Amino acid sequence: METVERLIRSTQELLWERGYVGTSPKAIQREAGAGQGSMYHHFAGKAELAKVAIERSAEELRAAAAEQLAGDGTAGERIGAYLSRERDVLKGCRVGRLTADPEVVADPELRKPLAETFAWLRERIAEVVAEGKQNGEYPETLDPERIAATIAAVLQGGYVLARAADSTEPFDLAVNGLIDLLEAM
Amino acid sequence: METVERLIRSTQELLWERGYVGTSPKAIQREAGAGQGSMYHHFAGKAELAKVAIERSAEELRAAAAEQLAGDGTAGERIGAYLSRERDVLKGCRVGRLTADPEVVADPELRKPLAETFAWLRERIAEVVAEGKQNGEYPETLDPERIAATIAAVLQGGYVLARAADSTEPFDLAVNGLIDLLEAM
DNA sequence: GTCTATAGAGCGATAGAC
DNA sequence: GTCTATCGCTCTATAGAC
Structure with missing residues (x-):
């Protein structure tokens, strides 16, 4: 694998584990097996590398969610598949985790991929819920945008509770x- | 206010905003208007001060939640009051935020208040849900522990989504x- | 494109005067 | 109890050789 690619992936991994503030250029270089000069040759600095890494992680999250939410099952089955897919629960969400970082949230360039990812995710889940309404799975009164936000929030909050308890x-x-509540509708 | 108290409150505030890794002794001293020697006279170091501050924040969270969840309304009213109370949404949860910090999660002394707080919260909410089942508000099939975890997760995840969007x-x-889903039961 | 050397700043902590 | 001085280390970045 090329140096640039190794640098990006190492940064993704470190941002996931330690966040932006907790990740140093030196640590990235160590992880990537690249030297100081090599990193600064390819990237202007920590912020630019982080931007690329965050965008990459955001793309990967969207691709994974899109896959679970697609398919030809019922809305309930697809949402269930998305909620129940294999997850590294105690590591948390590699995108959601970054919302705890003040430097990420304060920098529009770094926050943008986070905003876009969750906006897209909520919209995509809302579409599935709306389909469930159309085929009579869910009652007419259900608000897809609200339910979509609730579903996304349960996952993000579930990670928080799991890490606090050091247990899945x-x-x-x-x-x-959440599945119980949705199935009762 | 005494120096010790100012140090603790400043640390609470900085941990909330910047997390453990992002908070330096120097920043705490500045916030508290205390000198270097003063801080190290009262506390062994950053970790000990953080431990006290985290325990304090955990107590405060429990006290606030206990207040909302008590009272003589129905289960639905009390859960609604808890969910809808005034919150500094874009600042996030001062306890939940710390689960993003690898150094907090890795140190049993620092993680303990987090684990205890959310264990207590889920148990307390589960009690209210169980009371709702008893008086016929919720169906017999409802699992209080599951619903309690879902409620806690929606709040924690809601903060994450809000910070990503920079919007409440x-x-x-x-x-x-979530309220829609609960009311439909 | 990658290397080593170096910079100025801040980190977390300790020492010892007052 | 609080102060200043100092420590060894890491941070993020730049310079310039190869």
Whole structure:
């Protein structure tokens, strides 16, 4: 793999584990097996490299979610597949995690991929919910945008509860509770 | 206010805004209007001060939640009051935020208040849900522990979505979607 | 394109005077 | 109890050789 690619992937991994403030250029270089000069040759600095890495992680998240939410099952099945897919729960969400970073949220360039990713995700889930309404799976009164935000929030919040408990249990409880509520509709 | 108290409150505020990794002793001293020697006279170091500050924030969160969840309304009213209370949504949760910090999660002393807070919160919400089942507000099939985890997760995840969007809208959507689902039971 | 050397600043902590 | 001085280290970045 080329140096640039290794630098980007190492940055993605470190941002996921340690966030922007907790990730140093030196650590990125170590992870990537690249030297100081090599990194600064390809990227203007930490911020630019982080921008590229965050955009990459955002794309990957969207691709994964799109796959789970597509298919020809019922709305409930597709949402269930999305909620129940294999996840590295205790590591948390590589995109959502960055909202805790003040430097990411304060920089429009760095925050933009976060905003776009969750806007897209909520919109995509809302479409599936709307389809479920059309075929009678869900009642007419259900608001797709609200339910979509609730679904996205349960996942993000599930990660928080799991990391606090150092256990996947609260995440599983939260997801299953949401599924119970959706199935009762 | 005494120096010790100012140091603790400043640390609470900085941990909320910037997390453990992003908070330096120097910044704490500046915020508190205390000198270097003063801080190290009262506390062994950053970790000990953080431990006290985190425990304080955890207590405050529990006290606030206990207040909203108590009272003599129906279960739905009390959960609604808790979900809809005034919140500094874009600042996020002062306890949940710390789950993003690898150094907090890795240190049992620092993680303990987080684990205890959310364990207590989920248990407390589950009690209210169980009361709702008893008086016929919710169906017998409802699992209080699951629903409690879902409720806690929607709040924590709502903060994440709001910070990503730099807007309180997704938080409000997620909370209202949850209320819709609960009211339909 | 990658290397080493170096910079100025801040980090977290300690020492010792007052 | 609070102050200033200092420590060894890391941070992010730049310079210039190869």
